[in-house]
Structures are given as C-alpha cells and as structure tokens.
Amino acid sequence: MSDPLLARLTPPDVGTDLAPQLVDTFATTTGPLGEVLVARSSAGVTYVRPVDDVDGFRAEYRRRLGRPLVPDDRSVPAIDASTRVDLRACSPFERDVLDATATIPAGQTRPYGWVAREVGRPAAVRAVGTVLARNPVPLIVPCHRVTRSDGSLGRYMLGEPAKARLLAAEGADLDRLAAFTTAGVVLIGSDTTGIACLPSCHHARRITDAHRVPFRSAAAARDAGYRGCLVCRPGM
C-alpha cells in the first residue's frame, strides 16, 4: 500500500455518531388522559398511541415511519399541546392538515370542513377526516377538537368518551354545543354586529341571549346580511 492513490482512497475517520439521528426511541409517558406510548426522533415526537399494544405500536411504526425504533432508557417528559413534533414522515397534505388542526384553541371545536378550507382544499373534507383518523401525534396535535359538520363530536382514535373528556377538561361546554347540534344550529350571529361565528368561538360565547341569532347554514347567515367572524372563519 505504498501507492499514494490507494492511500488517498482509504476512507477518512469522520468520527460522527449517526445513531442519534437514525435510531428513534420509544417509552411510556404521561399525556392528558393518562399513560401513552411515545416515540421520538432527535427532532421531536414522531408517534403517540395508547399503551395497551406495544407490539402493534412497533409494527405500525416500522410500516409507517420506516425507521428503527428501540426502547428509551431515559425518562421521557409528559406530552401536551406544546410538545415539539417531528412530522417529516408525513406528506405535505398531511402536514398542512395537522398544522391547521394545531391552531384550534383549547376548548373549542371546528368541523372537518373548516380544516379543509384552512388548507385550501375545501372539497377535501373526507381526505381531512382520513388524515386525522391516523394522526401520528394525537393529544399533541389536537384532532379531538375536530367535529362533524353538524357539531356532533364524531369518532376519535382513542374512543369517543375520551374525546368528550378531553374537550370538557379544556373548558368546552359540551351540553351547550350539543343543544345547538340538536337544534340544527351551525352558526351563531349577533344582531348588534352582524357577525356570525361557529358556536364554540369565544366571540360567540359572549353574545347575550337577547342578541343571539341562530343559523342552520352559512347560506342562511349570508342571506340575512351577516358576515363571517375573522377569528373562527366559519366559511361564509
């Protein structure tokens, strides 16, 4: 090996450890509903699921994320809406849907169609539902705040009772919202401002009984001369 070219080809010792950025870790930690399984990359939380099925968690991680996953021997901080996530394994559409969902304030709800409008794909209501049904990071990205178009809570990957519990814990008045749903009311207007809101918008909650005008559709509100609230953007 006195040939200088061969010496020059010999790989240098780069000395970087790639393991932290290649091998993800998982552990049990605390979430808003109790214990959950959480997987993390070096960039943030990649996957959250119920604790009851570790084998399913690992199999699904391998299939969906395609990254090696080993048990975490460190203690993992509890997760909440402020936990940093790593959504690099998601498609651009999935990321848009999750980003829009993350903007819904705690204790408020928005229909699937609202998320579809927010990501600029108003007709993609079903696709939004599909993305949220397989949300990789529930409890962090709050898919429990997304409801059916009539305001009823609808399905949730951790169970419908869990969806109600989470919203109630965030201060949502579920009885009030259910009453609007039963009455077929999807928008609430104020006859003093001429502005219509989604029922859970904090502006809608401030409208007094005497001035509250219920609407069964965006078209009805528009026909009555109302405009949509700029905060909850009810799509009218």
Place this chain on the structure above:
Amino acid sequence: MNELRTALVVDLDAGFAEVVRTYQGLLLGTAMRLTGDRPAAEDLAAEAFLRAFRALRDYDAERIGALELRGWLVTVLLNEHRNTVRTATRRPALSGAPVPDRATPDPGPADLATRADPDLAAALARLPAVQREAVVLRHVADLDVPAVAAALGVGEGTARSHVSRGLARLRTLLTSPDRSTP
C-alpha cells in the same frame, strides 16, 4: 459479523442499531470519498442506512442470513449517491455536486486521514459507473475481489479488470492538464 445478522433476525430494530454502530465509520468515510464534502457525506450515509433498513423490513430470515452486510451496505450507499447526483443534476439549485476543476492546494500527507478530498470525489464522479463502483468497493470499502464481483454481479476476472481500469482512469484524471500544465 455473523452475530450481527443473527441480531437482525432476532430483533430488526435493535439489530439495526448495532449495524449502524458497526458500519457508520465505513459508510461515512466512503461517503466522504464520494461527495468530497462533510455535510453531504453525513446526509448520504444517513439516507443509505435508512434505505437499507427499509429494504431489510421485507427480507425474511434466510435472506438476511445470507447477506454480506459490508458489501451490501456500501452498494446501497453507491446507489443512493447515484440517485442524489441525478437529482442534483436535474435540479442544479441543490448543492452537493462536486466542482470538477477547482484549484485546491495538494493535500499534505498528514491530512489524508481526516480531510475531505473534493478533487478525488470529482474524479470518482467522472468514472463510468461500473468502474467507480468497483474501485470504491475494492479500495475504499476494502472488499476482496470475490466480494466485489458478488456485489457487482459479475465474474472475478471482470471485477478485477473494472478495478484496474478504474484506477488507471482515476490516475489520468487526477493528473489532468488543469492541475499539471506549466
């Protein structure tokens, strides 16, 4: 190295973490020779490992047991590099394609062990693919000729001739006029 393959069969995730620890020096060093640039080399090696993991997901125990890991990983790295270069050529705004005739001072011998070598990377990039792969497998990854032949899917005589032609061409490229004209 047989233990590594057993570890992969027993637990793909934990086994693969072991594979990363064992071969990252080799893949990073080889990636440095291919890209001539440290950040690009780290990206390339990481992408190659992930591609390898995704391939292993679909392999059964028998196929994993028969893998010659070292040669296989370097081959994955070479393919990944080829894809990266192709993408960079289609979208030139991305950096990473080596500049072939930049005037750099000759590396002192003491630097050789740790230094990125863009001129060498550029010269390697100009070899025909099969010669580049033969040279990298033989003299960067340090496989023996039968392993190079197996990785390339050719006979040993053919592999040997790709290596020697590749080396000869590399010598010519590295002493080309833009470096040696008076």
